[in-house]
Amino acid sequence: MTKGPQFQPVQPVRAYQRIVEQVEDALARGDLAPGQRLPSERELVAQFAVSRSTVREALRVLESNGVVRSRPGDPNGPEILPFSQAALRKQMVRLARVDELTLAELIGFRMIMDGAAIQVTSRLRTSEQLADIEETLVAMRAAIDVDFAAFSEADLAFHDVIAQVSRNSLIQTCNEVVRGVVLSLISDKIAHAPNSRALMLESLQHHAEVVEAIRAGDGHAAARIARQNMYDYYAGYVPEPERETLRALIED
Amino acid sequence: MTKGPQFQPVQPVRAYQRIVEQVEDALARGDLAPGQRLPSERELVAQFAVSRSTVREALRVLESNGVVRSRPGDPNGPEILPFSQAALRKQMVRLARVDELTLAELIGFRMIMDGAAIQVTSRLRTSEQLADIEETLVAMRAAIDVDFAAFSEADLAFHDVIAQVSRNSLIQTCNEVVRGVVLSLISDKIAHAPNSRALMLESLQHHAEVVEAIRAGDGHAAARIARQNMYDYYAGYVPEPERETLRALIED
DNA sequence: CCTAGTCCACTGGTCGGACCAGTCACAGCT
DNA sequence: AGCTGTGACTGGTCCGACCAGTGGACTAGG
Incomplete structure (x- = not known):
């Protein structure tokens, strides 16, 4: 067996995960602050260049983590929540x-x-x-x-x-x-x-x-x-x- | 102002949330145990009588919470994970x-x-x-x-x-x-x-x-x-x- | 002028259908 | 028996559509 570099097992990165990361990073960097609003789903579709399903899956994850909250019909878009316990x-x-x-x-x-x-x-x-x-x-x-x-x-x-x-x-x-x-x-x-x-x-x-x-x-x-x-x-x-x-x- | 019962603010319950609840309840009851598999997404569509988008949003939430893991192509369906720290x-x-x-x-x-x-x-x-x-x-x-x-x-x-x-x-x-x-x-x-x-x-x-x-x-x-x-x-x-x-x- | 009501553009929630790349079990071949 | 190729599935992503709600703009009434 040839001696080679140590390779790491690789798992596929799904598109919605990248979106979640980007949002969380922006939040950690301070580019996004609690109280601010995210663009609407259809707007995010354009910005991330993915389908709405993907955007929505990302939003569901963020919502489940207590990061954002979406309300139907809200023209301001999803709300960034204050960090809660x-x-x-x-x-x-x-x-x-x-x-x-x-x-x-x-x-x-x-x-x-x-x-x-x-x-x-x-x-x-x-x-x-x-x-x-x-x-x-x-x-x-x-x-x-x-x-x-x-x-x-x-x-x-x-x-x-x-x-x-x-x-x-x-x-x-x-x-x-x-x-x-x-x-x-x-x-x-x-x-x-x-x-x-x-x-x-x-x-x-x-x-x-x-x-x-x-x-x-x-x-x-x-x-x-x-x-x-x-x-x-x-x-x-x-x-x-x-x-x-x-x-x-x-x-x- | 009339004195009345204390009303609670009400927020709409989304379909995917009901799915998440059902899975988590089954898990808490012991009907589902770590290592077991969930039916495939298309099978869940039939069981829950919702669209695949909804099933997938529920799965994303469960996955983000560390409850299940989906792998593409796995014929056994999403895997129930052991509770981890x-x-x-x-x-x-x-x-x-x-x-x-x-x-x-x-x-x-x-x-x-x-x-x-x-x-x-x-x-x-x-x-x-x-x-x-x-x-x-x-x-x-x-x-x-x-x-x-x-x-x-x-x-x-x-x-x-x-x-x-x-x-x-x-x-x-x-x-x-x-x-x-x-x-x-x-x-x-x-x-x-x-x-x-x-x-x-x-x-x-x-x-x-x-x-x-x-x-x-x-x-x-x-x-x-x-x-x-x-x-x-x-x-x-x-x-x-x-x-x-x-x-x-x-x-x- | 200000208020109260209406309206409508737009939101998120859900649906169904489609395609792709990957996986795995199995049948068929060697 | 062991290997291999195939095909029926899987999940990931995309698209287009419809609906019920929301809230701001606009209008009619004071």
């Missing part, structure tokens, strides 16, 4: 929902993210924000008497406030998405648990401890308590061999 | 690259993720894995004499091993993506810095400290050092008001 959320939900990720990975991720957000919060929070946090605690207490769904919603509000105070929307988005997925995986088990009310009360107690640490400004303790609580709350649903990785996140 | 990565890159996220948020995210991964690693690593980690350290040392790109690549290998040992692919993916984005934002500034070599040496020294803590099994110290290092390395590129949120991540 919705697209990331969509993909994350898809990824996380399937067996590609284990429950342990999801919960571990939450322990990290939530702990970090709480740590930052206890450092940066103003007294006003502290009041906001304590307010959600009161709401959680009230929600216990309603049902588990209400409690879960109040819990979400708590973590929302935390994430906002920590001033990192990336953490916020990731946290929210993963939290939703985890809950969708095991919420029925929790809700139907005979001691559902006891669990909620315990969770509330844990949250109160976290808030106490936040008030004291002890970020380290707050984060540790938060992680410990999440472990106590969810670890029962994680099979033992993987539970070890979660314990490694608590320590000292 | 590629899709998530794509979206994350898009989200992170644009101004929606600040550099501080990205770096803060990395400090958290990387610190957590290192903490878990120092707890769970086998002696064999420790050797792997130390190996990447040697590679980093050698890469310093080449150029910044080589060093950066060796650094990536280091974090890769860490993420693998921590057994959480979600952390791994997020870490990798954000790292890439951060580097693409500031790598030129670092590479062209007059003291580029000094920076690399310092970074290597920091990594060595982290590895030392990992060897000692002190996860807390390892994570703290890692976060501190990343702060030292990147904080100069973050404007002051936001730098505070990063400092809040180090503490004690």
